[in-house]
Amino acid sequence: MNRLLRTLSLILLGLFTVSAWANQVNSARLSATAEKTRLVFELSQKPNFTTSRLSSPDRIVIDIKNTTLKTKLEGLAKQTKLIERIRTSQPAGKGQLRVVLDMAYPSSYKAFKLGPSGKVGHRLVVDVSPSSSKAAKAQVVKPGRDIVIAIDAGHGGKDPGSIGPSGIYEKNIVLPIAKQLKAKIDATKGFRAVLIRSGDYFVSLNQRSEQARQADADLLVSIHADAFSSPQPRGASVWVLSLGRANNEMGRWLEKDDKLSELRGIGEVISESSQGDEDLQRTIVDLARQNNMAESHTLAGHILSEFNGFTKLHKKQPQAASLAVLKSPDLVSLLVEVGFISNPKEEKMLRSSAHQNRLANALQKTITNYFKSNPPRDSWLAQTRTHKVSSGESLSVIARRYGVTLTALKQANHLKNNTIRIGQNLVIPRV
Ligand SMILES: [Zn+2]
Structure with missing residues (x-):
């Protein structure tokens, strides 16, 4: 590169840096082996950072310039014993993000950046290595994971859903309920929620269950409001996955409690005992499907009895349906109709944030209680x-x-x- 070019690119780089004042940490992950604990921040732009070490107590401080944090870091330290806690602060006026690692064991560290590659963007990597073998042994823990609830606000964008007598769209009633539910679930220890849509845009039905699957969700709950051609019908209902002949079989399955517990953790069974045996795999997937259906049915019943305290029920029993959004064999899925938007009284109620809050509360309570008594075995709650x-x-x-x-x-x-x-x-x- 000649000097002119170099000068030019430095100027360009300078311009870029000036315009790039709003960097963001979009996600963070942590992995621990006996050799090292690796913390990776993914950012929207190349990070401009400095690190320092402070003692008593032992801390590693990472300052990232002109950056805001768009993700949670709190749970990450659970996955290593080398770091006791990860904290952040954003000193006022400086636009700088400070990440502090409170160290539990003596260690060395290095920090470096990585450019975008494939689907991953700019990264800032911090490798922390234990400086004694005791620390090395201590750092690998099998972390219990959060239970993940995917919340799907129905419709969105070009698809308004049903329209109430006052002109309000279903898509705009279900989104605030979904957002409140997410906040309440995120605030419950051992749980994490993801929103399938977080704004007013269109998501296809296939994308909805695909997104839930990609988030490793334990439950997909779809939120809708009902409508009818006459204004009378009202009340909530809850729909569960159905695969054709399902209704009777589900009834039979529900009677066999012991079968249910046997089938939990079906994924492990598939991977351990049935590799290479297609027939067996198909059978197990079929069983898993029915297991999920039975689980959905139980949870749906709990939601209905909780709703019963403050809102009318359209159907007192969980309803079985073959709706596209529910057709996800490896996922417990439910569709909640929170009421009839076509009923003027109920439409008014559904628009009120107090009622939306009650609905979100009831869903949070029943969903988290359900998983507290049936925690997936690799979850933090189970451990x-x-x-x-x-x-x-x-x-x-x-x-x-x-x-x-x-x-x-x-x-x-x-x-x-x-x-x-x-x-x-x-x-x-x-x-
Ligand atoms: Zn709908």
């Missing part, structure tokens, strides 16, 4: 017990009762000392 501190209990008494060490108990709860308060919920680590 975690909790204990509510009552009067007179000390940390060491609780540790002894559950057969865990005081250190493990303190670490699981990020406690710096032995002080606990009555009513506090403690996580009891699995031993």
Whole structure:
């Protein structure tokens, strides 16, 4: 490159940097092996960053210039024991994102950037390596994952859905309910929600279940409002997956409780015992389908009884249907009709944010309670017990009762000392 070119490109780069004031961290992930813990931030533009190390307590500080954070980092530290906590701050007026890694063990680190490649964009990678073998052993933990709920607000964009007597569109009633539900689920420990559509745009039915599958969702809940040609019908209903002859068979399946528990974790069965055997695979997938249907049916029943406290029900029993959005064999899926937009009284109610909030509350409560009693076996909920501190209990008494060490108990709860308060919920680590 000659000097003129170099100067020119420096000027261009300068211009680019000036115009590029709004960088964003769009996602972050963490992986841990015995050798190192790798933290990767994916950004919309090339990161301009500095790092520093602070002691007592031991911290690694990463400052990324002109950047905002568009993702959550809180849960990431759960996947390694090397880092105790990941915190962020955005010092006022500086437009700078500060990420602080509170270290649990002595370690060395390096940070570097990677350019876009394939589908992934600009990345900032931080590799942290344990400096002792004790730390190396400690850093690999099998993290319990969050249970993922995909929330699908019906219709959107060019497809308004049904239209109420006052002229309001179904797509605009279901979206705020979906958003409130997401916020409530995200605020529940052990759960994470994804919105299939987060604004007023069109998503095809196939894309909806595909997106849920890509998010590794445990449940797809579709939110709609009903309509009819006359104004009288009203009330909510809940629809579950149906595959043709399903209704009777589902009834039979529901009677066989023991079959259900056998079939949980069906994915593992497929991968471990049926490789190369197509017939067996097909049979297992069929069973999984019916298992999912039965699960949907149970959850649908819970939603209806919760709704019953504050809204009319159009159908008192879960309804079976063969709707495209529900046809996802490896996913528990439900479609909730929150009421009739064609009924003037109900339309008015559905428009009110108080009622939308009640609907979102009822859905959050039933969905999270359902998974709390049936947690997928690799989830954080399945791996975690909790204990509510009552009067007179000390940390060491609780540790002894559950057969865990005081250190493990303190670490699981990020406690710096032995002080606990009555009513506090403690996580009891699995031993
Ligand atoms: Zn609809």
